[in-house]
Each structure stands twice: as structure tokens, then as C-alpha cells.
Amino acid sequence: MGKIIFTFLLSISLALAQNPVQTANDYTQAKKNxxxxxxxxxxxxxxxxxxxxxxxxxxxxxxxxAKKGTGNRKNSNQTPLGLHSVKEKHGDNTPLNGRMIGRIFYGQIATIYKDSSRSKTDDVTTRIFWLSGEEEGINKGGNVDSYERYIYIHGTSEEGRLGKPASHGCIRMSNKDVLNLYNKVATGIKVLILDK
Incomplete structure (x- = not known):
């Protein structure tokens, strides 16, 4: 009986520890009150x-x-940690799977790989959320500035690689998901990235 109760309590503790709402609230409360x-x-x-x-x-x-893990330094090809906000949104008139270069759609539709294939280019597709760091010295300013690093949440041509680290620092989403999210959130929304 005691072993069953211990297992049950351990399961609840692990579930609470992995609760994304609680994790996010704990971080923002500690860092930004x-x-x-x-x-x-x-x-x-x-x-x-x-x-x-x-x-x-x-x-x-x-x-x-990022395939190279987490890190906030410029040219690291890593995903930055900490609290960010969406400073800019791009792609209002870009079609689904439209390939953007410099945040502009020039008429190309990307080939979308549903298997683990890699595209020859690191395609940014459909929509872009350009992130700005909110924590001075961690992801804002100097050589750790997420905005200056061009860290985006964006659609990808490598949809088959979602679910595992594969980017060059950005946060990739499926094209349908990034389009759906783009229509739901406004510029200024906070984005918390943690290695948890």
C-alpha cells in the first residue's frame, strides 16, 4: 500500500513539475515579477x-x-533562452508554403519535405514572428541580442524534422500551424524559451 501511495505522489509531482503553465509562470514571476x-x-x-x-x-x-542546442551568443546557431516578445510579424500576403527571403515573398513556393529529408536551403516559409529579447545581457544587447541575431518563429520546408532539434537557431513550425498562430496572436506577445 505504501509503495502505491509513493508511486502515485511521485507521478503527481512529476506531472506538476512538467506543467507548462506553472513553469512559465514561475519563470516570469521570478524574472519580471x-x-x-x-x-x-x-x-x-x-x-x-x-x-x-x-x-x-x-x-x-x-x-x-536548434540542432546545436541552446545558447544566446551571436553566430552560435543556437536557440536563445529566456523571455522574448514578438517585435515584428511578416508575411501577411504570403501564401501557404511561400518562401520568404529577407522577410519578403518573391513568388516562390517551397517544396515541403514530410520525411526526414533536408532542404538545400534553410527555407523560411509562410509567416515570421521576429523575436526581441526582454532580458538585458541574456538575450538583449551586446553579442546576445536575439533581435540582432534574426531569431524567428517561422514556417519550414523541413516539416518531417519537426519534433527534434534541426534549425540554425530559430523556432520552426509547420506551415499550417504558423499560419494558424499568426492569425491568433498580436505583435508584443511574450515568448518564453526554456531548456525544460
């Missing part, structure tokens, strides 16, 4: 992004962070 009504929480460990509104996960997305 605030919680946010709406937030995107990126879990590098699970390769998921959670859209949280009023302390509830309203949508969970499979994503892909």
Missing part, C-alpha cells in the same frame, strides 16, 4: 510550443529548435 494573460512557451526539451491564455494551454504545437 509578473505573469502574463497570454504567452507562448517554448519547451526545448519536449520540442513543443504552448499557447497559454489565462493560465490554460489553448494549443500545443510541435516545433523544432
Amino acid at each position: 509578473a505573469t502574463y494573460k497570454e504567452l507562448l512557451y517554448v519547451s526545448v526539451k519536449t520540442q513543443k510550443m504552448y499557447h497559454i491564455i489565462n493560465n490554460e494551454v489553448v494549443k500545443k504545437y510541435t516545433i523544432s529548435t
Whole structure:
């Protein structure tokens, strides 16, 4: 009986420890003395992004962070950690799977790989959320500035690689998911990226 209770309590503890809402709130409360009504929480460990509104996960997305892991330094090809916000959104008139260069659609539709194939180019497709760091010296300013590093949440031509680290620092989403999210969130929404 005691072993069953211990296992049950351990399961509850692990579930609470992995609760994305609680993890996000704990971080923002500790760093900014605030919680946010709406937030995107990126879990590098699970390769998921959670859209949280009023302390509830309203949508969970499979994503892909950097193949080289996490890190905030310029030219690291790593995904930066910490609290960010969406400074700019791009792609209002870009069609699904449209390939953008310099945040502009020039008429090319990307080939979308549903298997583990790699594209010859690191395609940025459909929509872009350009992130800006919110933590001075961690992801803002100097050689750790996420905005100056061009860190995006964006669609990808390598959809078959979602769910595992494969990017060059950005957060990749499926094209349908990034389009769906783009229509739901405004510029300024907070984005929390943690290696949890």
C-alpha cells in the first residue's frame, strides 16, 4: 500500500513539475515579477510550443529548435533562452508554403519535405514572428541580442524534422500551424524559451 501511495505522489509531482503553465509562470514571476494573460512557451526539451491564455494551454504545437542546442551568443546557431516578445510579424500576403527571403515573398513556393529529408536551403516559409529579447545581457544587447541575431518563429520546408532539434537557431513550425498562430496572436506577445 505504501509503495502505491509513493508511486502515485511521485507521478503527481512529476506531472506538476512538467506543467507548462506553472513553469512559465514561475519563470516570469521570478524574472519580471509578473505573469502574463497570454504567452507562448517554448519547451526545448519536449520540442513543443504552448499557447497559454489565462493560465490554460489553448494549443500545443510541435516545433523544432536548434540542432546545436541552446545558447544566446551571436553566430552560435543556437536557440536563445529566456523571455522574448514578438517585435515584428511578416508575411501577411504570403501564401501557404511561400518562401520568404529577407522577410519578403518573391513568388516562390517551397517544396515541403514530410520525411526526414533536408532542404538545400534553410527555407523560411509562410509567416515570421521576429523575436526581441526582454532580458538585458541574456538575450538583449551586446553579442546576445536575439533581435540582432534574426531569431524567428517561422514556417519550414523541413516539416518531417519537426519534433527534434534541426534549425540554425530559430523556432520552426509547420506551415499550417504558423499560419494558424499568426492569425491568433498580436505583435508584443511574450515568448518564453526554456531548456525544460
